[in-house]
Amino acid sequence: MLYHLFNRFQADFSVLNVFRYITFRTICASLTALLICFVLGPYMIRLLREKQIGQYIRKLGPESHQGKAGTPTMGGVLILLSILVSTLLWVDLSNLYIWIILFVAAGYFGIGFTDDYLKQIKKRNTGLTARGKLILQVVIAGIAGFIIYMYPGFHTQVTIPFFKTVTPDLGPWYILFAILVIVGASNAVNLTDGLDGLAIGPVTIAAATYMLFAYVTGHLKIAEYLQLSYVAGCGEATIICGAIAGAGLGFLWFNSYPAQIFMGDVGSLPLGALLGIIAVITKQEILLVLVGGIFVMEAMSVILQVGYFKLTKGRRIFRMAPLHHHFELKGWPESKVIVRFWIIAIILALFAISTLKLR
Numbered sequence: 539m540l541y542h543l544f545n546r547f548q549a550d551f552s553v554l555n556v557f558r559y560i561t562f563r564t565i566c567a568s569l570t571a572l573l574i575c576f577v578l579g580p581y582m583i584r585l586l587r588e589k590q591i592g593q594y595i596r597k598l599g600p601e602s603h604q605g606k607a608g609t610p611t612m613g614g615v616l617i618l619l620s621i622l623v624s625t626l627l628w629v630d631l632s633n634l635y636i637w638i639i640l641f642v643a644a645g646y647f648g649i650g651f652t653d654d655y656l657k658q659i660k661k662r663n664t665g666l667t668a669r670g671k672l673i674l675q676v677v678i679a680g681i682a683g684f685i686i687y688m689y690p691g692f693h694t695q696v697t698i699p700f701f702k703t704v705t706p707d708l709g710p711w712y713i714l715f716a717i718l719v720i721v722g723a724s725n726a727v728n729l730t731d732g733l734d735g736l737a738i739g740p741v742t743i744a745a746a747t748y749m750l751f752a753y754v755t756g757h758l759k760i761a762e763y764l765q766l767s768y769v770a771g772c773g774e775a776t777i778i779c780g781a782i783a784g785a786g787l788g789f790l791w792f793n794s795y796p797a798q799i800f801m802g803d804v805g806s807l808p809l810g811a812l813l814g815i816i817a818v819i820t821k822q823e824i825l826l827v828l829v830g831g832i833f834v835m836e837a838m839s840v841i842l843q844v845g846y847f848k849l850t851k852g853r854r855i856f857r858m859a860p861l862h863h864h865f866e867l868k869g870w871p872e873s874k875v876i877v878r879f880w881i882i883a884i885i886l887a888l889f890a891i892s893t894l895k896l897r
Contacts, residue, residue: 614805
């Protein structure tokens with residue numbers, strides 16, 4: 539909104555030309571989202587406590603987590619509100635990619651909110667069924683994938699990191715591929731959200747990484763120089779990535795150990811989906827496996843644990859899944875698990891950025 543307002547008066551006030559630049563608007567969006575979290579965070583924590591919307595802790599989980607019962611949850615509302623407001627203020631609203639990203643975010647927010655509402659407010663411990671959640675996720679991702687597939691100028695070739703000449707064209711199958719990326723990312727982040735600040739840290743790091751990829755992919759000359767697939771218009775996604783990173787840092791202020799608030803499914807599901815849809819739009823889908831390596835490890839630990847448990851009739855690979863619980867049960871303090879996972883996330887992000895030249 540502010541972008542269009544300032545754009546109208548650029549001819550009269552040359553100083554307003556600065557708002558034409560994606561880099562400047564990305565900084566503004568990041569700071570706006572950060573400020574919204576800082577201002578509204580204490581109010582939301584107080585409101586959730588008054589409404590007695592507190593986290594339910596499984597008795598099967600580590601004993602150290604039992605003291606967290608009752609901690610305000612559904613903080614994802616604050617994160618998504620910050621992202622939405624800052625995005626609408628600073629992006630070019632005529633860009634279709636922006637509306638696709640916001641559609642996915644809103645859809646997965648709705649799924650997460652409904653699930654948390656049933657569990658936290660209606661006191662139905664199971665919330666939405668796993669099958670129901672998955673079907674809704676696939677439908678929303680499918681709609682987004684179809685729109686992208688039909689969008690003029692968007693190609694269906696997949697970029698393979700480190701191999702500049704290997705770009706398989708999936709054709710119509712790209713829609714299914716997009717669904718896999720979006721749904722997979724959403725659920726992987728959801729599984730990671732088990733310790734104070736564990737999920738929001740890597741999400742912020744991943745958003746900052748894709749902020750760079752969105753910018754270079756949407757810049758014709760830089761994309762050609764780096765031999766990347768140029769996607770006209772995707773540069774505006776840089777601003778959303780900045781908003782995610784800003785909101786992530788703002789939420790981390792309250793979510794860091796010991797957490798004053800948890801994000802819940804209403805935060806983890808849409809944040810993962812946002813990373814997935816941005817990876818699709820920037821043509822860096824496969825790279826998300828590296829950028830979001832922490833999420834991949836957490837998801838794979840659950841898949842391997844469940845599969846091995848069934849095949850061996852009761853034996854386990856890890857002491858507990860997801861992976862962060864395994865290290866807790868090995869005696870690592872929670873804060874050490876969190877910080878070490880953050881360090882790994884940063885290393886993976888830097889490695890992913892290096893693929894811009896290692897091709």
